[in-house]
Amino acid sequence: xxxxxxxSSFLSFIGENLQQFYQFTGFANITWGHIIMICIxxxxxxxxxxxxxxxxxxxxxxFGIILGNIPFYPGMDVGIYEEGSVLNLLYFGVVKGLxxxxxxxxxxxxxxxxxxxxxxxxxxxxxxxxIGIFIAYSAxxxxxxxxxxxxxxxxxxxxxGPTAIFITSKLAPDFLGAVAVSAYSYMAxxxxxxxxxxxxxxxxxxxxxxxxxxRPISQTEKILFPIVGVLLTTFIxxxxxxxxxxxxxxxxxxxCGVTKRLAITAGGPLIDIVTILIGITVGASTQxxxxxxxxxxxxxxxxxxxxxxxxxGGVLFVKFMNLFLSEENKINPLIGNAGVSAxxxxxRVSHDMGLKYDKSNYLLMHAMGPNxxxxxxxxxxxxxxxxxxx
Amino acid sequence: MKVIYILIFSLITLGSYAQGLxxxxxxxxxxxxxxxxxxxxxxxxxxxxxxxTGHARIxxxxxxLKATMIDGTVVNYQIPISDKxxxxxxxxxxxxxxxxxDYKGTxxxxxxxxxxxxxxxxxxxxxGEAIDKVDIVIGxxxxxxxxxxxxxxNTVIFTTxxxxxxxxxxxxxxxxxxxxxxxxxxxxxxxxxxxxxxVVFTVLxxxxxIFKLIGxxxxxxxxxxxxxxxxxxxxxxxxxxxxxxxxGEEVAAIAMALALYKEDLHDKESTILTINRVARxxxxxxxxIYGLRQTPRK
Numbered sequence: 001x002x003x004x005x006x007x008s009s010f011l012s013f014i015g016e017n018l019q020q021f022y023q024f025t026g027f028a029n030i031t032w033g034h035i036i037m038i039c040i041x042x043x044x045x046x047x048x049x050x051x052x053x054x055x056x057x058x059x060x061x062x063f064g065i066i067l068g069n070i071p072f073y074p075g076m077d078v079g080i081y082e083e084g085s086v087l088n089l090l091y092f093g094v095v096k097g098l099x100x101x102x103x104x105x106x107x108x109x110x111x112x113x114x115x116x117x118x119x120x121x122x123x124x125x126x127x128x129x130x131i132g133i134f135i136a137y138s139a140x141x142x143x144x145x146x147x148x149x150x151x152x153x154x155x156x157x158x159x160x161g162p163t164a165i166f167i168t169s170k171l172a173p174d175f176l177g178a179v180a181v182s183a184y185s186y187m188a189x190x191x192x193x194x195x196x197x198x199x200x201x202x203x204x205x206x207x208x209x210x211x212x213x214x215r216p217i218s219q220t221e222k223i224l225f226p227i228v229g230v231l232l233t234t235f236i237x238x239x240x241x242x243x244x245x246x247x248x249x250x251x252x253x254x255x256c257g258v259t260k261r262l263a264i265t266a267g268g269p270l271i272d273i274v275t276i277l278i279g280i281t282v283g284a285s286t287q288x289x290x291x292x293x294x295x296x297x298x299x300x301x302x303x304x305x306x307x308x309x310x311x312x313g314g315v316l317f318v319k320f321m322n323l324f325l326s327e328e329n330k331i332n333p334l335i336g337n338a339g340v341s342a343x344x345x346x347x348r349v350s351h352d353m354g355l356k357y358d359k360s361n362y363l364l365m366h367a368m369g370p371n372x373x374x375x376x377x378x379x380x381x382x383x384x385x386x387x388x389x390x
Numbered sequence: 391m392k393v394i395y396i397l398i399f400s401l402i403t404l405g406s407y408a409q410g411l412x413x414x415x416x417x418x419x420x421x422x423x424x425x426x427x428x429x430x431x432x433x434x435x436x437x438x439x440x441x442x443t444g445h446a447r448i449x450x451x452x453x454x455l456k457a458t459m460i461d462g463t464v465v466n467y468q469i470p471i472s473d474k475x476x477x478x479x480x481x482x483x484x485x486x487x488x489x490x491x492d493y494k495g496t497x498x499x500x501x502x503x504x505x506x507x508x509x510x511x512x513x514x515x516x517x518g519e520a521i522d523k524v525d526i527v528i529g530x531x532x533x534x535x536x537x538x539x540x541x542x543x544n545t546v547i548f549t550t551x552x553x554x555x556x557x558x559x560x561x562x563x564x565x566x567x568x569x570x571x572x573x574x575x576x577x578x579x580x581x582x583x584x585x586x587x588x589v590v591f592t593v594l595x596x597x598x599x600i601f602k603l604i605g606x607x608x609x610x611x612x613x614x615x616x617x618x619x620x621x622x623x624x625x626x627x628x629x630x631x632x633x634x635x636x637x638g639e640e641v642a643a644i645a646m647a648l649a650l651y652k653e654d655l656h657d658k659e660s661t662i663l664t665i666n667r668v669a670r671x672x673x674x675x676x677x678x679i680y681g682l683r684q685t686p687r688k
Contacts, residue, residue, distance in 0.1 A: 120601040127587075127594040134586050138579035147569030150579065171569070218608055221601075228600055236593050373594060380593050384586040389569040 029071035033288025041065030041283065047188065054188035054345065057161065060276050061184055064283020080284045091281045094176065097169045099278040100162035101246040106271025107162075107375065108250020109263045111343065113225050116369040118214035121321070122331070126373025128317030129339025130381045132157030132310025136302050137385075143298055148172050151385040153299050156183045157306025158378030159190070159340035163243060165282065167382045170390050177286035178296040182303040184282075190345040191352075193304075194337045197311040198353055202333045206319070207357045209332040211366045222255040233380055239390070240383025247375065307340070314339030314370065335367040341374035411453065411513055413444030416524045417483065418538030418551065418560060421503045421531040427556045429487040430495070436488040436503035439538070439556055440511065440522075442478040451476040452514035453521075455486065457501040460528065465501040466516065467492060483557045504528075524548055 044062025048055040080087040137154030152168040164183040226248035253263040315336035350367035419438040452471040492500040510523035
């Protein structure tokens with residue numbers, strides 16, 4: 001009899017523990033929001049792996065979205081917003097704006113500014129494409145977002161993930177997940193979005209323009225570019241020092257010829273590590289509870305508009321420049337889209353579009369000019385937003 | 391030479407130390423504390439607050455607080471240099487209780503504010519110009535009302551405060567965030583768009599102009615070099631020596647070969663092979679026999 005009682009109390013003990021264990025599992029805590037977000041994460045992985053849409057970014061972000069949306073019982077110190085958890089510690093680099101400048105260092109070490117130096121007027125195309133940022137800013141204000149929120153949304157038009165994260169972490173940290181995912185999604189969709197705009201605003205004759213080959217650039221010019229660049233841009237917009245300073249430092253490491261090892265590290269292992277960390281943490285920051293809100297939907301819509309306007313701004317500005325250029329110096333407006341700073345995806349789109357209309361028209365190196373000017377332009381624009389709104 | 395380096399280093403560090411201290415202000419003073427803020431011992435005494443206006447943590451250890459009394463006597467309190475935690479975080483506050491007994495802790499001064507005329511903060515030397523100094527008219531002091539820095543019409547003045555705010559800003563009213571202020575003047579974002587586009591264009595236009603000029607100069611230099619090399623080549627040919635001009639492909643091949651050769655070179659190779667004797671000295675600590683269980687004797 002005693003044995004029976006002991007057995008039944010043991011079974012109830014096990015049962016209670018199992019029930020308690022179940023309360024801690026994801027199945028007990030799941031909501032529709034989690035399911036939707038996990039599906040979005042899986043969608044990102046599908047696009048990255050199947051269609052190779054920016055896989056370096058979308059794989060960590062997509063996986064991060066899945067990780068961030070695994071339901072759990074609060075207080076287990078595993079969530080990205082739970083102080084002291086591992087993900088929270090890694091997220092520190094995003095919140096404090098640590099990762100974006102490191103990525104810029106790598107971008108600088110990987111970028112060849114030769115095409116821009118050989119044809120410096122292409123810098124103006126990079127400036128014109130930044131109009132998307134400020135049109136989106138105005139639109140966001142009209143839709144009732146606050147000034148700081150509008151600034152964070154506008155920067156999506158710069159098509160520069162690290163810059164978008166940097167600005168949003170300072171202006172509207174609550175929107176970090178939405179803005180970052182939106183910016184990276186549109187960057188991944190550059191080959192889909194931009195050709196539509198490019199076709200819409202160019203004639204067939206314009207698409208066939210063959211540009212003059214770039215002149216060879218000396219080592220001295222390549223070394224001077226980051227030094228002059230950093231002095232000029234940061235003196236005018238000091239708030240962009242973290243981004244532009246690191247971008248030009250990375251480029252100087254690459255071009256000066258005496259820091260080959262540093263340039264390889266900055267443009268290789270370092271940028272890879274930071275990309276993984278930024279991807280996974282930004283993805284994980286899109287927890288259903290904070291992400292699935294009407295404001296996030298608004299961010300996506302406005303982000304798309306700013307991207308559209310930015311591309312249009314670049315293309316139309318090239319057409320405007322052509323009005324003043326001689327026949328042999330004319331610029332193919334298909335490189336105008338590259339003024340947004342999605343390097344090198346936007347330049348690749350220009351190149352592919354150029355080849356589509358003329359098999360012998362190679363636009364890649366010409367498009368790299370406005371493309372890298374776009375990086376500088378978006379960082380300057382970010383500095384202005386910070387200066388005015390932060 | 392070493393002495394010069396040490397001197398330069400000391401000057402730089404001293405300079406930065408002084409620069410940091412210059413950011414410290416005496417921000418608020420409460421002379422008659424009857425029902426207000428209590429110190430760590432639960433006592434109410436006069437206190438004053440200092441504020442770090444800078445963006446770097448500042449060490450206070452060694453600094454001097456000088457209180458000048460109505461009768462002209464000066465009492466000096468040196469913040470203990472041995473206290474490693476005697477510092478003030480960026481944009482933060484530190485309260486000093488004027489109990490007249492400094493044995494209570496770092497932030498308890500050896501003077502009171504009963505007959506105070508002025509309080510001044512000096513660096514570790516205690517000499518020269520004060521980092522900050524406030525004059526207090528003792529007759530004007532009201533019970534539980536503090537005096538401190540306050541912004542009036544965009545000018546900071548030392549005046550009577552409406553609220554006592556130890557360890558917090560004296561600006562107690564609602565302070566609008568910068569973005570809200572900006573939005574009031576530019577509700578549509580038009581001014582922002584215009585200004586920002588102008589700035590972005592200005593920056594990139596300046597870069598364009600600079601590199602246009604550098605480009606023109608570089609093209610000229612390249613042409614000059616080209617002309618010079620042609621001249622040398624022509625003169626060599628006219629002399630009729632055996633130095634025939636190489637074709638572009640040949641030059642490229644030579645350059646490539648040289649580059650490959652240089653890449654393969656190691657720093658220095660002595661070509662001496664050294665064979666070191668590897669000795670495995672016996673030690674009972676590493677002996678297997680001590681690690682094995684002995685066969686028990688029957």
